[in-house]
Amino acid sequence: MNLEELFTEFKEESIEGRYITIDSIEPLLQKLNRDNQLKIVGKSVLEKAIYSYQIGIGKTRIFLWSQMHGNEGTTTKALFDFLYVLNSDSELAKQFLKTFTFCCIPMLNPDGASLYTRENANKVDLNRDSQDLTQPESKVLRAVFEGFAPDYCFNLHDQRTIFGVSDTGKPATLSFLAPSYNEEREINESRLKAINLIAGINDVLQEYLPYQIGRFDDSFNINCIGDTFQNLGVPTLLFEAGHFQDDYQREETRKYVFMALVSSFAILSENDIVDNGIDKYLNIPQNKVVFYDFIYKNIKINYDGNEIITNFAAQYKEELIENQICFNAYIIQVGDLENYFGHFDYDAKGALYKDEFDNFPKLNQKADFYLDNDIKVVNGMIKI
Known part of the structure; x- marks a missing residue:
């Protein structure tokens, strides 16, 4: 069969x-x-x-x-x-x-x-x-x-x-x-x-x-x-x-x-x-x-005047909006993501993180940001 x-x-x-x-x-x-x-x-x-x-x-x-x-x-x-x-x-x-x-x-x-x-x-x-x-x-x-x-x-x-x-x-x-x-x-x-x-x-x-x-x-x-x-x-x-x-x-x-x-x-x-x-x-x-929807590795951020390399993860929230299920990505973890996998896994290789707020990935913030100005991330996904 x-x-x-x-x-x-x-x-x-x-x-x-x-x-x-x-x-x-x-x-x-x-x-x-x-x-x-x-x-x-x-x-x-x-x-x-x-x-x-x-x-x-x-x-x-x-x-x-x-x-x-x-x-x-x-x-x-x-x-x-x-x-x-x-x-x-x-x-x-x-x-x-x-x-x-x-x-x-x-x-x-x-x-x-x-x-x-x-x-x-x-x-x-x-x-x-x-x-x-x-x-x-x-x-x-x-x-x-x-x-x-x-x-x-x-x-x-x-x-x-x-x-x-x-x-x-x-x-x-x-x-x-x-x-x-x-x-x-x-x-x-x-x-x-x-x-x-x-x-x-x-x-x-x-x-x-x-x-x-x-x-x-x-x-x-x-x-x-x-x-x-x-x-x-x-x-x-x-x-x-x-x-x-x-x-x-x-x-x-x-x-x-x-x-x-x-x-x-x-x-x-x-x-x-x-x-x-x-x-x-x-x-x-x-x-x-062991999974997040998105993992971003080797991200450069400015932290108290110092540049450091970190990782962070984002996860979709499934939200009902006008009778449609919308997948909206939010940052949910920053730091050591050892032993975790991403359904989408991106190595930024030291690219600098920027967003429209404080240029720092914050928990529960929408996953909309830039990497080195030339890579735009919208709702978790890379838009080049």
Whole structure:
């Protein structure tokens, strides 16, 4: 099976970029609702509909949800691409629909999606509300989980551009986790199923995404939904969609999430599970905070009358302006950046820093400046 060709064939072109809202996906859900598979399973704080979509007649029950955090829409795009596979007449769709019953919530947090915030409208992180269930969205997720009684859960998220694959200098384009079920981070039967499946997914994806797959930290927090569901005895997989080179709209990453989803169910349907995959799983390099969006090295600055050479880093803030996500670069670190990498890395070779303020890179200042008067940097990028 060529996963690249499969993605190209079934990619849903009408949604793209980073700003994925309920208005973006409602027409797609209606289009897929061929046999009353679509239900409104609850309402958000601001009374927006939360939908579930169920398809398949198989014995193995798969529960997937995306955009628990409203500003994390990459996996939502990939989930729709996958749903289009399931709604095709392909042999793969027939195989999957005979083996599995899928239930998905494509957007758990429609208010956060519209506001482009991690939290919901009450400023609560739903991924820290799995025990107290203070929010309507958290209650919806738990109710669907209990009513559907899944055999596997897929918890779909985005992660920031700061994450790399250990110290390799490669961005963590995808990261996976089999969440812990207890403080001791022990491995029981449920967690082992998730570990073995992730080991299998990684084996497949290394062909397409070599050295850019990480393993997320497994510290236990019962307030996180993945840890809760794992604790309740259901094998749970966390997907984290990260950065691919020059792909701030996450369209390349979307492709790899799609590949991971298809691989997951191909492995399960063919009973091609890696046995005792613990070592393979643990050999996936750890996700690590090692990246900035921009690093500028060997910059000359005047500091108290003395010329010194320093480095500094800038990071994009994703800001919602007039229904568009704008990437605005701000200086966030000055000094020793040893052991850090930049998605854009520039060696100024002693060029003199100047800006329209104090000719000194200050924290939280926009990354607009000059180097030796002839190089202009606008919003982090070099304009010569």
